[in-house]
Amino acid sequence: MTKRSVLVSALGCIACLFAPSAAAQSKEQCAAAAEQGQKLRDEKKLVETRGKFLLCASESCPAVVRKDCVNWLSDVDSRTPSVVFRAQTAGARTLSAVRVIVDGQRLIEGLDGRAISMDPGMHKVRFESEGRAPVEQTVVINERERNRAVMATFEDEAASSERGSSRERDSSASSVPPPPAGSSGGGGRTAAFILGGVGLLAAGGAVYFGITGLQETRDYHDGCAKTKNCAGSDVDGTRTKLLLADIGGGVALVSLGVATYLFIRSGSTPKNEARNTPHIALSPIRGGAMAGIDGAW
Incomplete structure (x- = not known):
């Protein structure tokens, strides 16, 4: 047996061993x-x-x-359903250089009119064309649906460029910082009005307790003081009212004074606005005082 025949036989045996x-x-x-x-x-x-x-x-x-x-x-x-993707411009011009992305995966790099097999169900489709805004839509593909047309309509290049320029202008306008909130003096006037309101309340309380206390004091002098049989609780109540009147008067004086200062300090108010600003006034009356606020709204 020659060496060649021996080699062929050996290879045949190896093939038989690996065949199963x-x-x-x-x-x-x-x-x-x-x-x-x-x-x-x-x-x-x-x-x-x-x-x-x-x-x-x-x-x-x-x-x-x-x-x-x-x-x-x-x-x-x-x-298995099939879909035919199509694209056109707003002017009904057919586009072929369009990339189609389905559910986040690139499916087609260019449109050629061929039907593509797809799984049934809901899909998110994104059309991309160079120089144009992408078009996105959600479609539902049914089983056994054949050659379903899915169309994307792109804006014309001129309209897309104009919209992009408009967005840039809006972005530039929105980047301009607003004027400082306190530049018009509105914060000072607001504080002045608040303190003025506190002053008015304090003045009203002072007037009320003052008039009431003085009236009770006169009644004591004309009544029980002459017989010296005034009740201690009544006298203490009258003294408390007079004390509250003094405190209210002090609070009113300080509040209205500070409010007036703040209002004058915010003096950048335009004339027509100043005419419409409420004014606080105190007027003396018999047996007390009267506080009021006037202005035009």
Whole structure:
């Protein structure tokens, strides 16, 4: 036997040893593809399902597995919908240099009118064209729907450029800082009005307690003081009212004084606004004083 024949025989034996292993691996792949395809089909991922059933329907797979996969493949093909993506300008000019992104994944780099198989369900579609604003839409694709047209309408380039310039102008305008809040003196006037209100309340209380206390004092002098049988609680109540009148008068004087100072200090008020600003006034009356506020609104 020559060396060449010995070498051929050895290679043949090696091939025989590995043949059963390769055949067993092919069966495992076919079974796995059939199982995965059924799972994907139940999840409505029909496009991916078709690839699995194509694998297990090949001639290299066992007849039992191949027969089932062929039937399943026919059913999936009949249920898988297809879509034709189209794009145009607002002037109805057809566009082809358009990228289509479906559910965040690039699907098409250019439109050529061909139908694309898609899984049924809801999808977010984004059309992109150079120099134009992208167009986004949500579509629902039904099972067995064939050649569903999904159209995107882009703005004309001139309109898109004009809108971009408008957005830039709006952005520039919004970046201008507003004038300082206190530049018009509104904060000082607001504080003056608040203190003026406090002063008015204090003045009103002082007038009330003062008049009441003085009236009770005269009644005591004309009544129980002559007989010296005045009740201590009544005398203490009258003294408290007179004390509250003194305190209220002090608070009113300080509040109105500070309010007047703040109002004068915020003197940048325009003339027409100054005429409409309320004014606080105190007027003496018999037995007390009267506080008031006047102005035009």
